[in-house]
Amino acid sequence: MTFSMDMDLNASPVPDDDEQQPYDEPVEVDYAQEGHVESAVATLRREREERRKKLKREQQDDGSRLHSQQIRNDYAPQPKRHSRFKEAPQGWLDCPAFGEPIDKIIPSKVPLDETFNESVPPGKRYSSKQLVNKQRKAGREIGLVIDLTNTTRYYSPAEWTRQGTKYAKIACKGRDAVPDNESVNKFVYEAMMFLDRQKQSKNPKYILVHCTHGHNRTGFMIIHYLMRTHVSCVAEAINIFAQRRPPGIYKRDYIEALYSFYHEVPENMMLACPPTPEWKRPDDLDLNGEAKQDDDDDNGDPEPLRNESEDKIITNDDVLGDEVPYDQQEALRVLCYRLLEMPLVRGHSQFPGSHPVSLNSENLQLLRQRYYFATWKADGTRYMMLIMRDGCFLIDRNFCFRRVQMRFPHKSLEGLHDMTLIDGEMIIDTVPDSGLKRRYLAYDLMALGAVSKTKLPFSERWKMLEDEIIRPRYHEKKQFESGAKSNPLYKYDMELFSVRRKDFWLLSTVKKVLKEFIPSLCHDADGLIFQGWDDPYVTRTHEGLLKWKYPEMNSVDFLFELTNDNRQLVFLYERGKKKLMDGARIAFTDDVDPSSVAGRIVECSWNKEEQCWACMRIRSDKSTPNDINTYRKVMRSITDNITEEKLLEEIDEIRRLPMYADRMHAHTKMAQQRRRLPP
Numbered sequence: 001m002t003f004s005m006d007m008d009l010n011a012s013p014v015p016d017d018d019e020q021q022p023y024d025e026p027v028e029v030d031y032a033q034e035g036h037v038e039s040a041v042a043t044l045r046r047e048r049e050e051r052r053k054k055l056k057r058e059q060q061d062d063g064s065r066l067h068s069q070q071i072r073n074d075y076a077p078q079p080k081r082h083s084r085f086k087e088a089p090q091g092w093l094d095c096p097a098f099g100e101p102i103d104k105i106i107p108s109k110v111p112l113d114e115t116f117n118e119s120v121p122p123g124k125r126y127s128s129k130q131l132v133n134k135q136r137k138a139g140r141e142i143g144l145v146i147d148l149t150n151t152t153r154y155y156s157p158a159e160w161t162r163q164g165t166k167y168a169k170i171a172c173k174g175r176d177a178v179p180d181n182e183s184v185n186k187f188v189y190e191a192m193m194f195l196d197r198q199k200q201s202k203n204p205k206y207i208l209v210h211c212t213h214g215h216n217r218t219g220f221m222i223i224h225y226l227m228r229t230h231v232s233c234v235a236e237a238i239n240i241f242a243q244r245r246p247p248g249i250y251k252r253d254y255i256e257a258l259y260s261f262y263h264e265v266p267e268n269m270m271l272a273c274p275p276t277p278e279w280k281r282p283d284d285l286d287l288n289g290e291a292k293q294d295d296d297d298d299n300g301d302p303e304p305l306r307n308e309s310e311d312k313i314i315t316n317d318d319v320l321g322d323e324v325p326y327d328q329q330e331a332l333r334v335l336c337y338r339l340l341e342m343p344l345v346r347g348h349s350q351f352p353g354s355h356p357v358s359l360n361s362e363n364l365q366l367l368r369q370r371y372y373f374a375t376w377k378a379d380g381t382r383y384m385m386l387i388m389r390d391g392c393f394l395i396d397r398n399f400c401f402r403r404v405q406m407r408f409p410h411k412s413l414e415g416l417h418d419m420t421l422i423d424g425e426m427i428i429d430t431v432p433d434s435g436l437k438r439r440y441l442a443y444d445l446m447a448l449g450a451v452s453k454t455k456l457p458f459s460e461r462w463k464m465l466e467d468e469i470i471r472p473r474y475h476e477k478k479q480f481e482s483g484a485k486s487n488p489l490y491k492y493d494m495e496l497f498s499v500r501r502k503d504f505w506l507l508s509t510v511k512k513v514l515k516e517f518i519p520s521l522c523h524d525a526d527g528l529i530f531q532g533w534d535d536p537y538v539t540r541t542h543e544g545l546l547k548w549k550y551p552e553m554n555s556v557d558f559l560f561e562l563t564n565d566n567r568q569l570v571f572l573y574e575r576g577k578k579k580l581m582d583g584a585r586i587a588f589t590d591d592v593d594p595s596s597v598a599g600r601i602v603e604c605s606w607n608k609e610e611q612c613w614a615c616m617r618i619r620s621d622k623s624t625p626n627d628i629n630t631y632r633k634v635m636r637s638i639t640d641n642i643t644e645e646k647l648l649e650e651i652d653e654i655r656r657l658p659m660y661a662d663r664m665h666a667h668t669k670m671a672q673q674r675r676r677l678p679p
């Protein structure tokens, strides 16, 4: 790592005799090589000494008056240069050094190293050494420092790492923009991991968090931490921080961003945002009386706060949610495998979600042998969803996690779900009068409160999904809207998408589903799913989970590439490696330039007349093509050509079979009884 040591060499630790000889250029030090600031200073002093000796020798040799005058000029006391003088940040001197710990997190202003001593009177100094001593006096040992400033000029991280204190930099601009969501995710994960490890220690250590003054950015991060661990509403978290680090966050846009992030509406914004503190002197205020940016903020344009609802056009290809730190993703992958009761393989990087196989004349027989339910095949984007106390994570087909802010209350409505894993499809509904609306259609539940449910029959998992996840959300929403529950500030409507359970029906209804239900849907559907009613959740390819697509929608995902002489190369996967499909060709419509999709995954349907593949769409949600086995199954399905007519004929026969008729009868009776019971 290289850092610019833009330091005042007139100040300590350089001895007196060097005091009046400032250097012309800031010194670049290879921090990793030199180890610390002092060794760089020593090198510079040595060089200067050699220069002085050389000049003296020249003076003796030459003896000329002119030359000695030159030397005198070179080493005469010179006025201090402003650029060398390091001033403490505005308002820093009178800003209280630190606040009281909040869950073992201490908010603090930035400690300044000795290079600031000229601008800080002795009584007001607050270096990392002094900080540590003050905390020790209060019986607190710092184990991790999280630095949120957007500069490296205040001190060197070695001041911490040298003494074995962990140091993490999460540079946040400050200014008018709040820390971005990705930085917040990093902060919360760092803090959670560290404090979790400390729980096993006899003398748990503390985290020290600082920005420049330790109020706005620091408060913003700590409040996020509180919200994601145990505090239930923003006002309470803001209060906790304000009490421990008075007056708390005093920038209004920060407070607004917190409320908006957690989908709450403040009762009284004036109460939520205190006036700017005294120590932020009047010249630190802008013309509206608002606090000006901290002086380590850069001069970029303020970033607009993201507001999904303002984006008019929403598509299935949108990347939803916020990036999650790499280590956290790894930990979440392991957790998913555990919840799905899968053996941990090296890398555990493969998406573990259940995947249906295409219906063909052979597996069509399964519909006769087992008890199946049917549903429409919603055509959106597949996500598993891991619901944790600290956030909800969308898991895409690449087994990557992104965090979305959602609320999933328990049935008891006392707490929130944790370590619950569900499966579903994100679709976009065109709703008359309200436009496009994103919905998550949940169709399975694999784990509830850290307990795997994969071995239960689908019928029970599907019921649990309704009872434990969907209904509690619905009830709470109604309670909030009616004011019957104590957190009416939460607005479910502000969430990125709504959540529904997907319906499944008896096979006898398939005709109605095809002829009436699917045509009336507000989102795309490309066929049917046949789900075994008694099946466990089978990870990856599930030979008993069947998909039937409208014949023209049967598709294969190829990896498309072009050679230098514009020859098409079409690949699938075989045992995790690219397999070239000799002679395969993809026809694109006139509006698609093939060179623009080289290297992408192209979903294709088979064009019988032209005997080639036709591009249906580019898959932004996938980075690998279908496996050769999937391809074979799709080809089989295409050649078997189970038309809608054939399918309905088959189902008509099945519903008359005694096995199916008996269960259907029992099922209908049970449903009727349930309807008669009070809710």
Ligand SMILES: Nc1nc2c(ncn2[C@@H]2O[C@H](COP(=O)(O)OP(=O)(O)OP(=O)(O)O)[C@@H](O)[C@H]2O)c(=O)[nH]1
Binding pocket: 354, 355, 356, 375, 376, 377, 378, 379, 381, 382, 383, 424, 425, 443, 502, 529, 545, 547, 555, 556, 557, 626, 630
């Ligand atoms: N299991 C299940 N899957 C559904 C349901 N509704 C929609 N799907 C989607 O159907 C997908 C499987 O059908 P495919 O046509 O193979 O899906 P795809 O998105 O084209 O994926 P590839 O096979 O990789 O091309 C699942 O991944 C789900 O995203 C449902 O009710 N149950």
